[in-house]
Amino acid sequence: MTNVTQSTGAEPRPRPADASLWSMPHLDKDDRWLGGVASALAVEVGVDATVTRAAFVILGLTGYGVVLYLALWLWFTLQRPSEVHQPLPKAIDPTRRHIGVLAVTGGLFTLFVQLPTGVSSLGSVMSLAVLLSGVVMIWSRGAVDWEASDEIRRFIGGALLVTVGLIALFLFQFGVSAVSAAILVALVGLIAALGTIFGPWLWRAGAALGDERRLRIRADERAAVAAHLHDSVLQTLTLIQHNAGDATATVSLARRQERELREWLYSSGSTSSAPEFLRGAIAGIVNQVEEMHRIPIEVVVVGDCAVDDAVLALLKAAREAMVNAARHSGADRIDVYAEVEAGTLTLFVRDTGSGFDQSAVPADRRGVADSIRGRVERAGGSVAIASEPGEGTEVELQVPYSEQPSPGVSTAEISTTAGGDS
Amino acid sequence: MKQRVVLVDDHDMVRAGVRSQIGEHVDIVGEAADVADAISVIRSTTPDVVLLDVHLPGGNGPAVIAGLPDTEAKFLALSVSDAADDVIEVIRAGARGYVTKNISGDELVDAIKRVGDGDAVFSPRLAGFVLDAFALEIPNPVDPELDLLTAREQEVLRLLARGYAYKEIARRLTISIKTVESHASAVLRKLQLSNRNELSHWAARRRLI
Numbered sequence: 001m002t003n004v005t006q007s008t009g010a011e012p013r014p015r016p017a018d019a020s021l022w023s024m025p026h027l028d029k030d031d032r033w034l035g036g037v038a039s040a041l042a043v044e045v046g047v048d049a050t051v052t053r054a055a056f057v058i059l060g061l062t063g064y065g066v067v068l069y070l071a072l073w074l075w076f077t078l079q080r081p082s083e084v085h086q087p088l089p090k091a092i093d094p095t096r097r098h099i100g101v102l103a104v105t106g107g108l109f110t111l112f113v114q115l116p117t118g119v120s121s122l123g124s125v126m127s128l129a130v131l132l133s134g135v136v137m138i139w140s141r142g143a144v145d146w147e148a149s150d151e152i153r154r155f156i157g158g159a160l161l162v163t164v165g166l167i168a169l170f171l172f173q174f175g176v177s178a179v180s181a182a183i184l185v186a187l188v189g190l191i192a193a194l195g196t197i198f199g200p201w202l203w204r205a206g207a208a209l210g211d212e213r214r215l216r217i218r219a220d221e222r223a224a225v226a227a228h229l230h231d232s233v234l235q236t237l238t239l240i241q242h243n244a245g246d247a248t249a250t251v252s253l254a255r256r257q258e259r260e261l262r263e264w265l266y267s268s269g270s271t272s273s274a275p276e277f278l279r280g281a282i283a284g285i286v287n288q289v290e291e292m293h294r295i296p297i298e299v300v301v302v303g304d305c306a307v308d309d310a311v312l313a314l315l316k317a318a319r320e321a322m323v324n325a326a327r328h329s330g331a332d333r334i335d336v337y338a339e340v341e342a343g344t345l346t347l348f349v350r351d352t353g354s355g356f357d358q359s360a361v362p363a364d365r366r367g368v369a370d371s372i373r374g375r376v377e378r379a380g381g382s383v384a385i386a387s388e389p390g391e392g393t394e395v396e397l398q399v400p401y402s403e404q405p406s407p408g409v410s411t412a413e414i415s416t417t418a419g420g421d422s
Numbered sequence: 423m424k425q426r427v428v429l430v431d432d433h434d435m436v437r438a439g440v441r442s443q444i445g446e447h448v449d450i451v452g453e454a455a456d457v458a459d460a461i462s463v464i465r466s467t468t469p470d471v472v473l474l475d476v477h478l479p480g481g482n483g484p485a486v487i488a489g490l491p492d493t494e495a496k497f498l499a500l501s502v503s504d505a506a507d508d509v510i511e512v513i514r515a516g517a518r519g520y521v522t523k524n525i526s527g528d529e530l531v532d533a534i535k536r537v538g539d540g541d542a543v544f545s546p547r548l549a550g551f552v553l554d555a556f557a558l559e560i561p562n563p564v565d566p567e568l569d570l571l572t573a574r575e576q577e578v579l580r581l582l583a584r585g586y587a588y589k590e591i592a593r594r595l596t597i598s599i600k601t602v603e604s605h606a607s608a609v610l611r612k613l614q615l616s617n618r619n620e621l622s623h624w625a626a627r628r629r630l631i
Contacts, residue, residue: 255524258502265505296524300550300583303557335546335585339553348584394584 037072057103066107105132123172131165134158135196162193232260248294255296256287278305278345282338285319293326296333303340310399311345313379317372321349321395329353329393345401352392358385372397424449425538428467428495430460430486431475436523440473440500443527448534457481461489469495470538474517476501476508484515498537500530506551514614519543541603542610549582552613571609578605 038056042049059065109132137158166189236257243249263283275281279301286297305311318336325334331353338347372395373383381399427448429437432455441450452467454460457480464472464486474497476483487497497517499509502524509520518537521530522545533543544552556571571579574595581591588606592599 298546298585300546302550302553302583333585337546337550337580337584339580339583341557350585352585 037069037076040076041072060103060107061110066103102136105136124169127165127168127172129165130161131169134161134163134165137161162196166190166193228264232264233257251296252290252294256290259283259287276307278303278307278311278338278340281307281311281315282318282336285315285322286336289319289322289326293323295326295331297322297336298333299336299338301338305340305345305401308402310379310381311401313375314345314347314381314397314399317375317383317397318347318349318395320372321397325349325351325353325393329355331392340401343400345399347397348394349397350392350394355387355389355391355393357389358387425471425534426451426467426469427534428452428454428460428464428469428472430454430463430472430478430483431500432456432477432479433475436475440530444531444534447531455479457485457489460486464490464493464495468493471495471534472497473500473534474498474512476512482508483512483517487512487515487517496537496540498533498543500525506554509548509551510555510613513548513610516614518610519545520548521545522547536603540607542606544579544582544606544609546583546585549579552609553579553583555613571612575605575609578602579609582606 038052039049042052045052056065056069059068109128135158137154170189236253240250240253243253275284282299282301286299289295290297307315322334322336325331329351331351333351335350336348337350338345376383376397376399379399381397383398384396385393386396387393425448427444427450429440429450430453431437431440434455437453437455444450448471451469452463454463455478457478460472460474460478472486472495474483474486476499478486483497483499483501497512499512499517499520500523501509501512501520502522513520518540519533519542521533521543525533525545536543553576577595578591581594586594588599588602592602595602
């Protein structure tokens, strides 16, 4: 009984934080005497569960409270949220369960006695009592466990009581003379009895099926994760083992995998990883350049925008700037920073490598600089290149972008058109 | 004098790696692998700087900082985690900086020294997160000062995001390194004190542009 006193003395539980005003009361699998209806209502109304339980008991004395309870139970159960990660409920304390079942049975008993076509004679009342105690016996069973022999004994005992009770009830109500009519009624009664007997079991089987479905969904999720990890992480780990002697290859493989995994973990389902948007497009370019030139590129992007023609031109130029830095600067790292702000996209490609004297640029490198400049300026943007010998190089690219997203250009296009210089 | 440092990370390999990277330059006085351990180790060893992993068994990095309200130790978040919300959260809990685990040993030693001196440490990534967080223009009726970065602070953050070191920023803006440091600290303070609860949800909304 300690459990009982603990729970009745408890403070009213708060409503779950995410429950909106009209959300369905949630049957609490852990705080219940029977179905958890009283405690669910208590949470909804904001009172202690003792109050609602007492209310149900008082209403139950008239009989109608039981009908109300069962109706609410059925309704709440049908509305049960299909959470995948729902924990398995604790088993109800047996004492509580028996009290609950007895309360329901007593209420039903009262209800039947009150019916207009009432159960009047003492014999009828007693046979009804026998019938209902059979029902109690069956319903107060714990978890479905058809292996346990005492479960089966109890079930058979309950079924016998129900049958005897039904037959006796008919005999007392309608008399032996009305046997022909009784046969018809007995058929109906038999069906009702079967429903009463097997109802709980079918109900539990149905619930078990639902649980199984949830478990299957969980398993499917696991399988999807495993498949992804296999295709990406495990493959990369194998490649790393094969390339263990080549430090730069190992580092670039690890970095690329890190970026991919991160992208998958933190932006799955969002648009930002798609190549039609700036973040995704930059990630694609950086992966290519890192892989081709074996140099780590640190990327920071603030904001995001759709890739339109001007943005695409800037990205192609940015790719050339990264390739230049990777090939000529001698730096051990490239920093890329892009910022989307008030209709303007600005992108910086910076290295801390050798740098160069801009007034004495050899013709071939000026050509590259011009192609960067030409691309961006044709798209209505501007380019600034800052470099001093020994001080590294920073290329600043800027284009206006349209606020209306018009995706539809892919990074494949960038790599094919800009890939000629590598 | 060497800085006294505690390492908090649940991966032995990471701790061993960090130890070999910086062990010569700082004095590692303790290690911990979960929140409860971290709190008791930091209490008993009173380090100058705690290198704190963002994700820990038993409540994550912010829980460690919250469990030590009176400590003199400075916290530097060290993580592979890139989820902006997690990083912003550990900074708002009181960490003085955030660096990623792929940082070089020398840079890490430098960052520890800086944090020990009471300065802020911004990796390019953290600078980007902060710029993003403050990019949304949500006026704060209580204290608008806290919700806006000054033009100079934005400038410093942008350069940090572009990969500039403090001394390069100082030269470029022709200000002293001390001034750069005080701008960085001011940004950190705003990030910690700003009461706009939108900060934690900015990332999702930012993508809706």
